[in-house]
Amino acid sequence: MSEQRQEAGSSAPRRVVVAGAGMAGVQTAVALREQGFTGSVQLIGAEPHQPYDRPPLSKAVLLGKSEGSAFDVDFEALGIELRLGCEVTGLRPGDHELDTEDGPVPYDVLVVATGAEPVRLPGAEGVPGVHLLRTLDDAERLRPVLARRHDIVVVGAGWIGAEFATAAREAGCAVTVVEAAERPLAGALPAEVAAPMAGWYADAGAALRTHARVERVEPGAVLLDDGTRLPAGAVVVGIGARPATAWLAGSGTELGAHGEIVADEHLRTSVPDVYAVGDCASFPSGGTASACWCTTGTTPSRGRGPSP
Ligand SMILES: Cc1cc2nc3c(=O)[nH]c(=O)nc-3n(C[C@H](O)[C@H](O)[C@H](O)COP(=O)(O)OP(=O)(O)OC[C@H]3O[C@@H](n4cnc5c(N)ncnc54)[C@H](O)[C@@H]3O)c2cc1C
CATH class of the missing domain: 3.50.50.60 (FAD/NAD(P)-binding domain)
Structure with a gap:
């Protein structure tokens, strides 16, 4: 020193x-x-x-x-x-x-x-119901969201997305995870290491949509660039x-x-x-x-x- x-x-x-x-x-x-x-x-x-x-x-x-x-x-x-x-x-x-x-x-x-x-999702800041998960305050804000058993869309199938999705399922929420890449953890781990991790989502009962790019987030919904509209009582952004x-x-x-x-x-x-x-x-x-x-x-x- x-x-x-x-x-x-x-x-x-x-x-x-x-x-x-x-x-x-x-x-x-x-x-x-x-x-x-x-x-x-x-x-x-x-x-x-x-x-x-x-x-x-x-x-x-x-x-x-x-x-x-x-x-x-x-x-x-x-x-x-x-x-x-x-x-x-x-x-x-x-x-x-x-x-x-x-x-x-x-x-x-x-x-x-x-x-x-955390990296913010462009255009989603300030939209009601959009959350991050980095701090104790973030976690405390998310607790009642889980308790209300909303339909939740998680943006990003990285570590935070996986952990949040698992917890939200455990709390009884319906969870859809959208990931722009072709597989979870594409930026962090080689394909052969990350491959079994796609199974985490199925095991937890969360729907995983890969190659899914978010076009827009609006109150109550996430719109994907293929035109899909996902109802979302809450959105959790975990994109790095x-x-x-x-x-x-x-x-x-x-x-x-x-x-x-x-x-x-x-x-x-x-x-x-x-x-x-x-x-x-x-x-x-x-x-x-x-x-x-x-x-x-x-x-x-x-x-x-x-x-x-
Ligand atoms: C929800 C969550 C789950 C995680 N789970 C795991 C896990 O299971 N395994 C694992 O290995 N890692 C995990 N991580 C990652 C791990 O927590 C981080 O690697 C670790 O916290 C890094 O510690 P750090 O002290 O470098 O940074 P941080 O934890 O980010 O701490 C930095 C601190 O500096 C403060 N700060 C920032 N800017 C300023 C400023 N300008 N002035 C004063 N203070 C400032 C921040 O408020 C913060 O409190 C997780 C992270 C999160 C968010």
Whole structure:
């Protein structure tokens, strides 16, 4: 962590700021303490909730079997300062400062862990009954939708689509999944690996329509480009995610083609004293990049690589 500063001949960093309070940010902050770092550690997150794990959102939390999925971490005891509900809006490396909604925050070392945000379906934003599933708030909004046992159309047969469809079927909803590609997970996995996954939908009792492109979403219906009109009490869009890095614009941080932060094998970014971890970063790992951000057809999806 202190390599860059020490190389420059200055003392070890005393203030580490972690931007993003998801899995990667929390693990980073905890690991610093576990490895004996005694300087200040500040964890800044845009969401107002106690930091939580996302995988249960599409499973137990969605089905109401669990109220939340907060990490079991005593931040106070670890001496980690949490700033929640605070969006980071910019980085000024020359000043060693972050800009946030609450004003500037100085750092000696910055770790960027702002993760990813879901890709929106063009034209569907603001249409009543259209949902995403990335955050705890999203899952809480979807719970009553499941309870009402609507006819639900899921756009995208990726991981989120598969998990949501399974949960919605379990809750007794009629589910149709529309996928622009010829098969589920086309952007993420080779055909032979993904082939059995088409069976998930049949097993769950969800209708899967491949080669199905959404033309338009309107209140109560999804229209496909072949003229099919699917009734939809609710629509869940799961067409991939993109690194949440727009706030780094103008900072000089090198980004890849999909906005991912380009880091080296030590997770160092192109900017001195700035590191990147988690879904927002791409770094070399065993000869490949850890996160391959790719797009196939209209269903962009993130290749799942090893976590840092
Ligand atoms: C519903 C769901 C189910 C999943 N299930 C699985 C699974 O079963 N297995 C699996 O391997 N993976 C799963 N994943 C993926 C997994 O959750 C992610 O890989 C993981 O959350 C990545 O962690 P992260 O900390 O890098 O990013 P994130 O979890 O995205 O956390 C980033 C945090 O940074 C915050 N942030 C973003 N921008 C800013 C800003 N400008 N200022 C301040 N804060 C900001 C965000 O609010 C967020 O809390 C699932 C994801 C979802 C959404």
